[in-house]
Amino acid sequence: MKRRGTGVGCMFYGVGNTGLPNPAAAFVQVLPDTSVHVTVGAADIGQGSSTMAASVAAETLGLNYEDIHVVWADTMYAPEGGATSASRQTFITGNAVKNACQTAMGELKRTASEELNVPEEDLVFRKREIYSNKDASVRMTYPELMAAMGKKGRLAVGAGYYNPKTTYLSPVDMSGVPYELYSYATCILEVEVDTDTGEVSLLKAVSAHDVGTPIGIKLVEGQIEGGTAMGTGFVISEKIDVDPKTLAIKNPTLSKYIIETSMDVPVVYPIVVSSEGEAGPFGAKGVGEPALIPSIPATIAAINDAIGSSFTSTPIFPADIVKAWKEQQKTQG
Amino acid sequence: MKPFDFYAPTTVDEALELMHKYQDSVSVIAGGTDLVLELNEYKATPAVVIDLKKIKELNYIRVEDGVFRIGAMATHASLAADQAVKEKVRILHDATRQVGSPQIRNLGTIGGNIAQSSVAGDGLAACVTLNADVTLRSVRGTRTMSINDFLAGEGAQKRNILAADELLTEISFPVPDTKHTATAFYKLAKRKSLAISVIGGGMVVTVDDNGVCTHASMRGGALGRYPMHFADCEALLVGKKLSYAAMLETLPIMHDQILEANRSRPWSVFYKKEGAQGVFKKLFADILGQLGIEEVQE
Numbered sequence: 001m002k003r004r005g006t007g008v009g010c011m012f013y014g015v016g017n018t019g020l021p022n023p024a025a026a027f028v029q030v031l032p033d034t035s036v037h038v039t040v041g042a043a044d045i046g047q048g049s050s051t052m053a054a055s056v057a058a059e060t061l062g063l064n065y066e067d068i069h070v071v072w073a074d075t076m077y078a079p080e081g082g083a084t085s086a087s088r089q090t091f092i093t094g095n096a097v098k099n100a101c102q103t104a105m106g107e108l109k110r111t112a113s114e115e116l117n118v119p120e121e122d123l124v125f126r127k128r129e130i131y132s133n134k135d136a137s138v139r140m141t142y143p144e145l146m147a148a149m150g151k152k153g154r155l156a157v158g159a160g161y162y163n164p165k166t167t168y169l170s171p172v173d174m175s176g177v178p179y180e181l182y183s184y185a186t187c188i189l190e191v192e193v194d195t196d197t198g199e200v201s202l203l204k205a206v207s208a209h210d211v212g213t214p215i216g217i218k219l220v221e222g223q224i225e226g227g228t229a230m231g232t233g234f235v236i237s238e239k240i241d242v243d244p245k246t247l248a249i250k251n252p253t254l255s256k257y258i259i260e261t262s263m264d265v266p267v268v269y270p271i272v273v274s275s276e277g278e279a280g281p282f283g284a285k286g287v288g289e290p291a292l293i294p295s296i297p298a299t300i301a302a303i304n305d306a307i308g309s310s311f312t313s314t315p316i317f318p319a320d321i322v323k324a325w326k327e328q329q330k331t332q333g
Numbered sequence: 334m335k336p337f338d339f340y341a342p343t344t345v346d347e348a349l350e351l352m353h354k355y356q357d358s359v360s361v362i363a364g365g366t367d368l369v370l371e372l373n374e375y376k377a378t379p380a381v382v383i384d385l386k387k388i389k390e391l392n393y394i395r396v397e398d399g400v401f402r403i404g405a406m407a408t409h410a411s412l413a414a415d416q417a418v419k420e421k422v423r424i425l426h427d428a429t430r431q432v433g434s435p436q437i438r439n440l441g442t443i444g445g446n447i448a449q450s451s452v453a454g455d456g457l458a459a460c461v462t463l464n465a466d467v468t469l470r471s472v473r474g475t476r477t478m479s480i481n482d483f484l485a486g487e488g489a490q491k492r493n494i495l496a497a498d499e500l501l502t503e504i505s506f507p508v509p510d511t512k513h514t515a516t517a518f519y520k521l522a523k524r525k526s527l528a529i530s531v532i533g534g535g536m537v538v539t540v541d542d543n544g545v546c547t548h549a550s551m552r553g554g555a556l557g558r559y560p561m562h563f564a565d566c567e568a569l570l571v572g573k574k575l576s577y578a579a580m581l582e583t584l585p586i587m588h589d590q591i592l593e594a595n596r597s598r599p600w601s602v603f604y605k606k607e608g609a610q611g612v613f614k615k616l617f618a619d620i621l622g623q624l625g626i627e628e629v630q631e
């Protein structure tokens with residue numbers, strides 16, 4: 001018999017450890033042709049931290065995304081970036097890029113102010129143009145600004161870093177403020193469970209994430225979709241099989257450690273929720289781990305809803321489902 | 334991988350000569366999706382490997398005088414895409430379309446699947462349920478036999494009757510009369526693609542004009558060394574008017590048979606015996622729907 005069930009999972013998750021120092025840095029140079037070199041230590045493992053760095057640099061400098069060239073994770077040249085972990089790179093490396101760009105802006109602003117005769121604080125840098133916020137007709141293009149910089153022998157360079165306010169935790173009981181900011185999410189997931197075979201079909205997942213200001217909405221959606229797949233797989237197929245005697249992992253291959261294929265993942269509807277006023281670059285928060293967390297309890301709850309079981313741990317395999325269903329029928333019948 | 338000499342003949346006769354000559358240590362390679370793993374892991378260490386991919390005369394799917402004839406080199410992908418197979422032999426369509434992944438189906442062949450005779454071979458389970466014939470050729474001659482006799486034999490590799498210099502060339506079976514005969518396959522696996530069968534259930538049923546069952550074949554792949562034969566279940570159906578209720582009556586027998594056969598493996602038997610019944614309920618519904626006898630609501 002096929003039975004459907006729906007589950008809800010909610011979470012909040014800390015981003016940017018404050019218990020210990022947690023810095024990352026960036027180097028920036030705007031070149032005479034208005035292209036930009038950004039060098040960061042952050043390892044882009046596919047999640048898009050380099051894309052994020054380019055977006056933050058473009059936004060801060062008033063250039064386009066296409067103007068930015070990011071060199072990343074090359075420890076020979078790049079500054080310290082810290083680990084790509086704990087959903088921290090957008091928050092921390094993003095702020096480092098912003099700070100480095102703001103330093104580079106010093107000479108750019110001084111030069112534009114001289115050329116346009118506008119006080120530095122009235123200047124707007126946007127989409128390859130610089131203009132006065134008092135009179136938008138007083139303006140120059142970025143190439144003109146870089147030409148003026150060249151004539152005056154000025155270079156637009158900057159180094160910057162960011163470290164969340166390290167508050168430290170109490171050595172006695174670890175109390176304190178462990179993270180600088182928090183991401184929030186809710187996932188609602190629907191499954192169809194076959195009570196005869198124990199097969200679980202993941203039908204659809206709606207996953208809403210408060211990410212502050214989304215930097216690159218497609219990337220955020222991609223993170224949510226991938227995270228949902230990872231979280232659901234954690235429930236229905238993934239298991240590290242440890243030999244109780246030797247403690248060796250018995251399935252250290254992808255033919256025996258079963259992750260979902262594209263045929264298995266649910267249809268994911270990501271909802272990106274914006275919020276304001278947080279400490280990330282332009283208010284951005286992390287979404288890497290938050291993406292996967294709520295789909296785990298949502299899947300368990302959906303299975304429980306479908307067959308009236310009370311699973312509280314993962315994984316839940318077809319054999320477990322058939323067994324739970326049989327016991328359930330027995331106690332009812 | 335141990336080094337070997339490699340031949341790529343273009344005709345069956347050439348291949349048979351080579352196999353005969355090097356029979357002391359020879360492997361033929363079709364798609365290589367089983368063999369290459371064995372070569373890499375030193376489970377197979379032949380001195381000579383003979384590639385069958387250039388032999389065009391082994392790659393066909395055709396109907397002749399009411400008989401399906403399938404060349405050993407027909408791939409899972411080509412079987413899954415074949416319109417006649419899809420319309421007339423759903424069991425083979427549904428088994429081959431779910432083998433591995435698109436890459437595996439593009440390379441892997443039905444001949445390789447049967448020759449490998451693995452516990453979880455899906456094409457094998459389908460052909461056994463159909464009670465297909467296989468044709469074997471060597472320089473010594475040609476023999477055609479039922480796939481059940483093929484599996485019962487102990488040849489060069491012990492897994493089936495194939496001699497070291499013998500090639501499986503063809504799989505054949507009568508074209509089912511779909512008015513009276515329905516076939517079905519259900520693959521139960523750990524995920525929806527690229528997964529080994531936990532149970533590969535196959536069923537063939539024939540009814541007469543009055544809807545009375547005249548023939549039934551029920552097999553469970555991956556339940557034993559070879560697709561498990563539910564002979565007592567079949568016997569219960571034959572002579573009865575086919576219905577979902579009648580079919581469900583076979584399940585307790587199936588349950589006991591699986592329990593009996595798997596007593597030595599208590600950790601897997603619970604799920605196998607329950608899961609198999611679930612698999613067969615799906616096959617029943619599929620068969621009844623195809624024959625237009627009954628719509629079973631799941």
Ligand SMILES: Cc1cc2nc3c(=O)[nH]c(=O)nc-3n(C[C@H](O)[C@H](O)[C@H](O)COP(=O)(O)OP(=O)(O)OC[C@H]3O[C@@H](n4cnc5c(N)ncnc54)[C@H](O)[C@@H]3O)c2cc1C
Nearest residue numbers: 363364365366367368432433441442445446448454455501
């Ligand atoms: C990732 C992966 C997933 C898979 N998934 C499935 C699955 O879902 N279901 C399934 O059933 N199988 C699966 N398989 C196993 C394999 O793909 C199939 O058994 C396939 O049909 C083997 O065919 P082949 O042409 O690749 O055989 P090969 O590897 O070329 O040959 C297999 C064996 O048969 C012999 N042989 C081949 N052709 C002949 C012949 N004509 N005459 C005599 N001997 C012959 C070879 O010498 C060899 O010993 C999978 C394999 C992999 C690697």
